[in-house]
Amino acid sequence: MNLITNKKNALxxxxxxxxxFLFAQIDKNxxxxxxxxxxxxxxxxxxxxLFGHQHALEYGYGxxxxxxxxxxxxxxxxxxxxxxxxxxxxxxxSKEQIEKTKEILRKNVIDTxxxxxxxxxxxxxxxxxxxxxxxxxxxxxxxxxxxxxxxGSHHEQYKEILKTIADFAxxxxxxxxxxxxxxxxxxxxxxxDWFWWGKPYTxxxxxxxxxxxxxxxxxxxxxxxxxxxxxxxxxxFNSESEYLERYPGDNYVDMFGMDDYGDFGRDGKYxxxxxxxxxxxxxxxxxxxxxxxxxxxxxxxxIPNPTWWTETLLKTLQTKKLELAYVLVWxxxxxxxxxxxxxxxxxxxxxxxxxxxxxxxxxxxxxxKDIYKNKFKL
Numbered sequence: 001m002n003l004i005t006n007k008k009n010a011l012x013x014x015x016x017x018x019x020x021f022l023f024a025q026i027d028k029n030x031x032x033x034x035x036x037x038x039x040x041x042x043x044x045x046x047x048x049x050l051f052g053h054q055h056a057l058e059y060g061y062g063x064x065x066x067x068x069x070x071x072x073x074x075x076x077x078x079x080x081x082x083x084x085x086x087x088x089x090x091x092x093x094s095k096e097q098i099e100k101t102k103e104i105l106r107k108n109v110i111d112t113x114x115x116x117x118x119x120x121x122x123x124x125x126x127x128x129x130x131x132x133x134x135x136x137x138x139x140x141x142x143x144x145x146x147x148x149x150x151x152g153s154h155h156e157q158y159k160e161i162l163k164t165i166a167d168f169a170x171x172x173x174x175x176x177x178x179x180x181x182x183x184x185x186x187x188x189x190x191x192x193d194w195f196w197w198g199k200p201y202t203x204x205x206x207x208x209x210x211x212x213x214x215x216x217x218x219x220x221x222x223x224x225x226x227x228x229x230x231x232x233x234x235x236x237f238n239s240e241s242e243y244l245e246r247y248p249g250d251n252y253v254d255m256f257g258m259d260d261y262g263d264f265g266r267d268g269k270y271x272x273x274x275x276x277x278x279x280x281x282x283x284x285x286x287x288x289x290x291x292x293x294x295x296x297x298x299x300x301x302x303i304p305n306p307t308w309w310t311e312t313l314l315k316t317l318q319t320k321k322l323e324l325a326y327v328l329v330w331x332x333x334x335x336x337x338x339x340x341x342x343x344x345x346x347x348x349x350x351x352x353x354x355x356x357x358x359x360x361x362x363x364x365x366x367x368x369k370d371i372y373k374n375k376f377k378l
Contacts, residue, residue: 024250024289024290024291025038025228025254026215026219026229026250026251026252026253026254027219027225027227029219029225030225030226031178031179031181031225031226032178033178033179033180033181033226033372034179034181034225034226034227034228036371036372036373036374037118037181037228037371037372038228038254038292040371040372041292041325041326042292042323042325044325044363045286045292045293045323045324045325046323047361048360048361048362048363049295049317049322049324049325049326049327049361049362049363050080050081050082050118050325050326050327050362050363050364050368051072051080051081051082051326051327051328051356051357051362051363051364052080052081052082052083052084052118052120052326052327052328052329053070053071053072053080053082053083053084053328053329053331053332053341053342054084054086054122054297054328054329054330054331054341055084055085055086055331055332056070056071056072056079056080056083056084056331056342057069057070057079057083057108057111057112058085058104058108059331059332059333059334060074060332060334060340060344061332061333061334061340061344061347062334062335062344063334064334068111070083071332071340071342071343071344072342072364074344074345075342075343075344075345075347075350075353075354075357076353076354076357076364077366078357078364078365078366078367079112079115079117079364079365079366080117080342080364080365081117081118081326081363081364081365081367081368082117082118082119082120082183082326082328083108083112083117083118083119083120084119084120084121084122084328084331085105085108085109085119085120085121085122086121086122086123086124087121087122087123087124087125087165087168088123088124088125088126088134089101089102089105090102090161090164090165090168091125091126091128091161091164092126092127092128092131092132093126098164102164102167102168102171105168106168106171106172109172109180109182110172110173110174110180112180113172113174113180113181113372114174114175115365116365116368116369116370116371116372117365117368118181118183118326118368118371119180119181119182119183120182120183120184120185120230120296120326120328121182121183121184121185122185122188122297123184123185123186123187123188124195125186125187125195125197127141127142127144127196128144128148128154128157128158128161129142129144129147129148129154130142130144134195134196135194135195135196136193136194136195136196136198136201137194141196142196143196143201143202144196144197145196145197145201145202145203145206145207145210146202146203146206148210149206149209149210149213150209150213159217162214162217162218162222163222165218165224166218166222166223166224169182169218169224169226169227170223170224172226178372179225179226180226181226181227181228181372182226182227182228183227183228183230183255183294184227184228184229184230185229185230185231185232185257185296186211186214186229187207187210187211188232188233188257188259188296188297189232189233189234189259190202190207190233190234190246191233191234191236191237191245191246192234192236197210199246204245204246207246207248208246208247208248208249211248211252212248212249212252215229215248215252216252228254228255228292229252229253229254229255230253230254230255230256230257230292230294230296231247231248231253231255231256231257232256232257232258232259232296232297233246233258233259234258234259234260234262235258235259235260235261235262235263235274235275235278237278237281238274238277238278239281240281240284240285243256243281243282243285244285250289250291253291254291254292255286255291255292255293255294255296255325256282256285256286256289256291256292256293256294257282257293257294257295257296257297258278258279258282258295258296259296259297259298260275260278260295260297260298261297261298261299261300261330263275263278264298264299264300264312264313264316265300265305265308265312266300266301270312272312272315272316272319275316276316276319276320279295279316279317279320279322279324280320280322282294282324283320283322283323283324286323286324287323292325293322293323293324293325294324294325294326294327294328295317295324295326295327295328296328297328297329297330298313298327298328298329298330299329299330299341299342300312300341301330301338301339301340301341302338302339302340303340303341303342303343303347303348303349304348305349306348306349306351306352307349307352308349308352309349309352309353309355309356310352310355310356310359311352313327313356314356314359314361314362317361318361329341329342332344
């Protein structure tokens with residue numbers, strides 16, 4: 001008994017560095033830059049949070065496809081630290097359309113990486129069976145998770161889609177030859193009823209089977225080693241056990257996330273106490289399991305509240321001692337006058353956003369120095 005205990009203690013000491021556990025990244029063959037990013041995100045989360053914006057560099061309020069432009073930069077002088085892209089255009093389109101999308105996103109990812117920023121990837125996955133949308137509400141939508149899992153009628157088709165993603169992951173090569181790391185966040189908001197992979201249409205067993213296959217196939221078969229894998233339900237959980245109800249296991253997740261618009265002013269409803277409780281759950285899981293945690297999506301459409309950034313978002317993030325790597329708000333549509341989640345010059349919340357930017361707790365791209373190097377500096 002003592003021998004076993006001593007061996008356990010000896011092994012435990014091997015996994016400790018200066019009193020801290022090594023971070024439990026699931027890809028032991030991850031690229032050096034991906035490993036370093038993972039570790040630096042964990043370190044940053046102890047005292048800071050990175051700000052992210054979806055589709056920040058592809059388009060913004062009233063513009064699209066302009067080099068080195070973002071609405072966040074127009075207001076603050078810096079791009080967001082985390083830039084969101086989406087793999088929705090990688091399936092359900094013609095080969096020519098897919099290649100065009102890949103080329104646009106490839107440049108986006110490489111440029112962000114070479115500036116020192118970080119890319120996160122959502123996946124509004126066009127239904128591979130009905131082929132027309134990622135929403136379940138469409139009349140021809142099919143609950144397809146049971147069909148794309150191993151043994152399902154569309155499993156081989158799903159493998160081909162994953163090969164397209166792997167090809168992209170292998171292609172985001174910087175001038176120095178290194179691959180840009182990406183935080184990959186598949187099947188998000190899976191506890192809701194709006195996507196075809198949502199909880200009402202997919203058994204727990206099928207969801208876990210597809211998730212585990214997705215990670216294993218990309219990582220172990222297709223050799224993708226520049227992904228960090230994020231697990232992010234919507235905000236429908238109220239306990240750790242509810243959050244983990246569809247959790248695929250510690251070997252298949254790098255980051256605990258949450259998408260929460262409902263507690264932050266959507267339809268005029270604010271419940272910041274509930275939001276804080278949920279953020280504590282994912283932060284605590286990250287600490288307990290030596291993984292990352294992040295506020296993977298939030299925002300207030302049109303940002304009519306002029307102090308939303310400091311009095312709602314920042315105040316909630318700082319109410320408790322949270323360890324969250326980043327917070328990301330949703331996109332600014334190029335043509336809609338109301339569908340935007342980050343300010344632009346002249347928008348009513350822009351002055352408050354500058355206060356949010358100036359707060360020492362929040363970090364933007366200009367604050368990042370050597371995020372992909374071993375010695376990270378603020």
